[in-house]
Amino acid sequence: MSGSNRQPHVDMxxxxxxxxxxxxxARAGSKHWWAxxxxxxxxxxxxxxxxxxxxxxxxxxxxxxxxxxxxxxxxAMMLALIAATFHHLQLGLQVVIEDYVHDDAIKLASVLAxxxxxxxxxxxxxxxxxxxxxxx
Amino acid sequence: xRDVREALMVARNSDGKLVRRPLSPHVQVHRWPLSMxxxxxxxxxxxGLGIGTxxxxxxxxxxxxxxxxxxxxxxxxxxxFGILLLFGWTAALVYHLMSGTRHLWMDLGxxxxxxxxxxxxxxxxxxxxxxxVLIWLVGLIVW
Numbered sequence: 425m426s427g428s429n430r431q432p433h434v435d436m437x438x439x440x441x442x443x444x445x446x447x448x449x450a451r452a453g454s455k456h457w458w459a460x461x462x463x464x465x466x467x468x469x470x471x472x473x474x475x476x477x478x479x480x481x482x483x484x485x486x487x488x489x490x491x492x493x494x495x496x497x498x499x500a501m502m503l504a505l506i507a508a509t510f511h512h513l514q515l516g517l518q519v520v521i522e523d524y525v526h527d528d529a530i531k532l533a534s535v536l537a538x539x540x541x542x543x544x545x546x547x548x549x550x551x552x553x554x555x556x557x558x559x560x
Numbered sequence: 561x562r563d564v565r566e567a568l569m570v571a572r573n574s575d576g577k578l579v580r581r582p583l584s585p586h587v588q589v590h591r592w593p594l595s596m597x598x599x600x601x602x603x604x605x606x607x608g609l610g611i612g613t614x615x616x617x618x619x620x621x622x623x624x625x626x627x628x629x630x631x632x633x634x635x636x637x638x639x640x641f642g643i644l645l646l647f648g649w650t651a652a653l654v655y656h657l658m659s660g661t662r663h664l665w666m667d668l669g670x671x672x673x674x675x676x677x678x679x680x681x682x683x684x685x686x687x688x689x690x691x692x693v694l695i696w697l698v699g700l701i702v703w
Contacts, residue, residue, distance in 0.1 A: 432570045432578045444564050461667060464660055471657050475650075475695060482702045486630040489623045513610050520607060542610075545617050552617075552624035 456515060463512035470505040477501075493553055494560030502553045510546035514539050594681045602659045605652040612649040650695055655688040 481492060493499050517538050525531040573579050590596075615637075622633035636642050662680050665671050671680050 432580045434570070434578070461664065464664060468657065468661060471653065475653070479695065479699055479702060482699050483634075485634075486623050486627045489630070509613065513606075513613065516606050517610055520603060545613055549613075549617050549620050552620035555624040556620070 456518075460512060460515045463508045463515070466504070466508045467512060470501065470508055473501055474505055490556045490560040493557035495557075499553060499557035502557075503550055506546055506549045506553065510542050510549075514542040517542070595677060598659060598681050598684065602656060602663070605656040605659070608648070608652045609656055612645075612652065615645060615649060647692075647696065651688065651692045654691045654695070655684070658684045658687050658691075 477492070477498070481489060484492070493502060518535050521534050521538060522531060525534055569581050570578060571581055618633055619637075622629045637646060662671070662684055665680070671677060
């Protein structure tokens with residue numbers, strides 16, 4: 425919305441209804457909302473497990489971390505945690521960016537960049553965990 | 561008016577002149593109840609945790625790279641700055657976990673009575689403080 429103090433006037437050629445139809449919901453909102461809730465529920469047990477595991481690994485050396493991830497169950501939990509965390513993160517950050525960035529071009533660019541960084545970090549984490557766990 | 565989203569912001573006064581409607585008072589003029597502070601803290605802690613994932617990424621990646629690299633990283637985490645980061649990360653994680661669970665409960669349509677709302681908010685605050693301190697006590701004893 426323009427914040428100008430000029431006398432208000434209407435200079436649209438399209439009818440307000442036509443504009444509203446063009447601007448309407450993409451009908452994809454609930455999918456985003458639902459995915460955020462599903463990952464949130466998954467992250468409750470996964471995060472508690474993560475905190476517990478980090479406490480067990482306090483001060484651990486590389487060999488101990490490697491041995492820790494050598495168990496298929498723990499490696500699977502770690503991969504699930506990584507997937508849920510970064511999926512939940514990019515969904516949440518997208519909403520934050522969309523709330524505060526109003527310029528369409530900057531919004532699109534920053535959402536894409538953020539999603540790229542999240543995906544890359546998730547891959548680094550997953551590949552590292554797999555590398556450790558499968559070579560122990 | 562160039563954007564249909566402004567349609568509701570423009571109206572005619574009794575003289576038939578187009579005027580911009582006055583805006584209602586916004587966030588900054590209201591008293592801040594606990595629920596408002598908790599809500600924005602949930603978002604801030606979420607963004608903080610997003611930055612905090614760099615700590616986990618560094619930890620896993622250094623462990624996967626070399627024993628030497630991992631030792632260096634562990635030394636960084638054990639430094640005063642590293643401990644400050646880890647403590648902030650723990651507090652943000654515990655807060656976001658508890659506050660998020662409260663939000664899931666509210667997504668089910670529960671806990672909206674003024675009293676329940678206030679009490680669950682307080683419980684999240686107390687729980688965050690308690691669990692964060694407990695985690696660090698256990699961590700320091702194990703260490």
